[in-house]
Amino acid sequence: MISCAIEALYIFNLQNESILEHTYRSRPASTRQILPHYLSHASPRPSLIYVPEINPPTTIFSLAEGNVYFLVPSSVDTEPLFVLEFLRRVVDVLEEYLGSPLLAHKIESNYDVVAQLLGEMCDAGALCNTEPNALRDVVQTAGWVGKLLGGVGLPGSSPSILPSGGKASLALNPATAGPAIPWRRPNVRHTSNELYVDIVESLLVTVAPSGRPLAAIANGSIAFTAKISGVPDLILNLSCPGGRQAMLRTFELPVFHPCVRLNRWKEKPGELSFVPPDGKFMLAGYEVNLLPPQSLGGGTLSGRSMKALNLPAWLLVSTSLGLTGCDFEVKLVISSNFASSSSSTSLSSLSSLRPGGGQTSRSTAGRSGPVFSTSSRTAGSSASPSLLDVSVRVPIPEAVRNMTDIRVSRGDATYIPSEQVLEWRIPSKEVSSAGNATLRCTVVGPLVNNNDDDDDDGNEDDEANGVNDIAAATPAPSLSTGTQSFKEYDENEDSYQSQSQSQATSSSTLHPPPSQSTSTSRGGGNSMTTALSRSTSHSSSQTTPRDKRKVQQNAKLMPTSASVSFSVKGWLASGIKVDGLNVDMRRSRGLGEGVKPYKGVKYLTVSRDGVETRC
Numbered sequence: 001m002i003s004c005a006i007e008a009l010y011i012f013n014l015q016n017e018s019i020l021e022h023t024y025r026s027r028p029a030s031t032r033q034i035l036p037h038y039l040s041h042a043s044p045r046p047s048l049i050y051v052p053e054i055n056p057p058t059t060i061f062s063l064a065e066g067n068v069y070f071l072v073p074s075s076v077d078t079e080p081l082f083v084l085e086f087l088r089r090v091v092d093v094l095e096e097y098l099g100s101p102l103l104a105h106k107i108e109s110n111y112d113v114v115a116q117l118l119g120e121m122c123d124a125g126a127l128c129n130t131e132p133n134a135l136r137d138v139v140q141t142a143g144w145v146g147k148l149l150g151g152v153g154l155p156g157s158s159p160s161i162l163p164s165g166g167k168a169s170l171a172l173n174p175a176t177a178g179p180a181i182p183w184r185r186p187n188v189r190h191t192s193n194e195l196y197v198d199i200v201e202s203l204l205v206t207v208a209p210s211g212r213p214l215a216a217i218a219n220g221s222i223a224f225t226a227k228i229s230g231v232p233d234l235i236l237n238l239s240c241p242g243g244r245q246a247m248l249r250t251f252e253l254p255v256f257h258p259c260v261r262l263n264r265w266k267e268k269p270g271e272l273s274f275v276p277p278d279g280k281f282m283l284a285g286y287e288v289n290l291l292p293p294q295s296l297g298g299g300t301l302s303g304r305s306m307k308a309l310n311l312p313a314w315l316l317v318s319t320s321l322g323l324t325g326c327d328f329e330v331k332l333v334i335s336s337n338f339a340s341s342s343s344s345t346s347l348s349s350l351s352s353l354r355p356g357g358g359q360t361s362r363s364t365a366g367r368s369g370p371v372f373s374t375s376s377r378t379a380g381s382s383a384s385p386s387l388l389d390v391s392v393r394v395p396i397p398e399a400v401r402n403m404t405d406i407r408v409s410r411g412d413a414t415y416i417p418s419e420q421v422l423e424w425r426i427p428s429k430e431v432s433s434a435g436n437a438t439l440r441c442t443v444v445g446p447l448v449n450n451n452d453d454d455d456d457d458g459n460e461d462d463e464a465n466g467v468n469d470i471a472a473a474t475p476a477p478s479l480s481t482g483t484q485s486f487k488e489y490d491e492n493e494d495s496y497q498s499q500s501q502s503q504a505t506s507s508s509t510l511h512p513p514p515s516q517s518t519s520t521s522r523g524g525g526n527s528m529t530t531a532l533s534r535s536t537s538h539s540s541s542q543t544t545p546r547d548k549r550k551v552q553q554n555a556k557l558m559p560t561s562a563s564v565s566f567s568v569k570g571w572l573a574s575g576i577k578v579d580g581l582n583v584d585m586r587r588s589r590g591l592g593e594g595v596k597p598y599k600g601v602k603y604l605t606v607s608r609d610g611v612e613t614r615c
Contacts, residue, residue, distance in 0.1 A: 234273070235583075
């Protein structure tokens with residue numbers, strides 16, 4: 001039988017020192033027993049570790065936050081999500097009381113408050129109260145004046161000072177009995193009434209080598225901030241492409257805060273009715289499948305294309321280029337709906353909502369193709385989304401010794417040998433220019449000894465590894481990889497050298513590749529001139545056939561994937577948007593007559609290496 005109980009909670013700092021141990025039930029494994037098994041795993045460590053060496057066998061649940069990490073041992077079968085959710089609630093409550101980020105010295109200096117919180121949240125292993133607003137009425141923190149007066153024994157907020165007779169009154173009052181609404185503390189007062197909705201979606205897209213998307217999922221979260229007096233009753237209306245009937249199909253795997261009325265959602269999909277907690281909280285979470293429904297069946301796959309997803313940017317990767325197959329090319333494809341904005345008007349990233357619930361700037365988010373803006377003079381909004389923080393990451397196989405001849409049409413590209421990765425960053429002002437961006441480079445394989453081959457084969461091996469033996473006395477002509485790859489490079493219409501190739505000279509001086517630890521290339525006219533200076537005559541490269549044996553050997557040096565990261569303000573990949581946010585005055589209490597809170601909404605789509613292209 002699966003248990004839903006917490007045995008103990010251990011908190012450690014980055015020096016692996018125990019700063020707090022709280023035991024709830026039974027006799028769990030001690031910190032000395034579980035800590036070595038946890039540290040034996042490489043970082044990032046898994047959130048669930050099974051240790052059969054301990055008697056009895058124990059499962060370690062972990063969560064790292066700030067410069068501390070939390071461990072929960074369990075000697076019985078326990079629901080993993082139950083324990084991990086408890087750890088997340090503990091972190092949220094501690095940040096609410098101690099402030100963010102959560103640091104070890106904050107926990108040590110407020111041990112009395114932390115101990116009370118842990119005791120209120122869990123009693124004898126059973127969860128009790130994990131809502132920050134409800135805990136505020138039970139566990140109160142004294143200000144610095146109260147701490148000073150209580151420390152010297154003067155009347156203040158010290159709990160040790162009791163009424164006459166030394167006995168505290170046990171009479172129940174609203175504060176000790178708990179609020180009527182568990183997630184909202186009573187008697188909330190704010191001088192300025194404000195309501196904010198932040199919808200954030202994280203993309204997870206996998207693209208096949210042919211350019212066809214294999215999977216496309218958007219994980220969304222709706223963060224709500226309520227700074228409003230009394231007990232308001234709110235109604236949030238959401239919409240998506242296809243109308244209300246498509247909301248349940250689009251809003252897959254929803255997760256709601258306990259304040260949301262589920263019956264209202266089932267009756268009217270897209271309508272959230274709730275009494276919000278005070279402050280910022282996570283209202284809902286969801287998952288959206290971005291692929292068209294017809295592409296999931298066994299029939300046509302015509303709808304499964306990158307243009308159908310309407311993403312701002314994705315990648316196309318070509319490997320084994322050149323006569324010896326030691327070059328590869330990464331092309332950053334910008335959506336045809338992408339366009340730079342020349343407007344000088346500053347747009348707010350927060351779309352204001354009228355008190356009645358209507359938007360002053362209607363959102364164009366969705367899959368219908370918004371026009372993106374990358375102008376630094378405009379902030380992302382639903383009327384003018386902005387594409388920011390574009391970067392490409394290409395993992396490099398361990399067999400690669402170095403990378404040479406890194407050429408980019410825009411931005412900066414850097415090879416980091418310690419991480420075996422090639423990073424390509426493009427500033428927003430360069431992304432806004434027309435056309436696609438291209439990255440091309442040559443890989444250098446490991447050193448090999450060719451004792452059984454003749455001199456010509458040895459020269460070819462050097463050539464395959466990106467080494468040009470200029471001083472070789474072999475009468476046969478030897479062409480550099482820069483020449484051979486350049487011929488293959490011109491066959492792509494979108495290559496950045498397509499317009500400058502006709503102006504190149506027919507011959508130039510060849511240079512051996514530098515053996516530096518980190519290679520960096522910056523796009524622009526200088527990089528193109530350098531690339532052109534390494535090319536030889538076109539007639540020679542056209543008559544030289546590809547070496548199939550070298551191409552096959554260098555295939556293991558090619559990258560297997562590449563991913564692009566970006567963020568778009570004012571646009572959501574799923575097309576979900578806020579249609580209105582209203583206050584139900586009939587159900588609300590303590591708000592006051594004539595109070596019209598300020599309302600705002602913000603959209604953000606994030607890809608953190610989420611759009612990945614397989615090679």
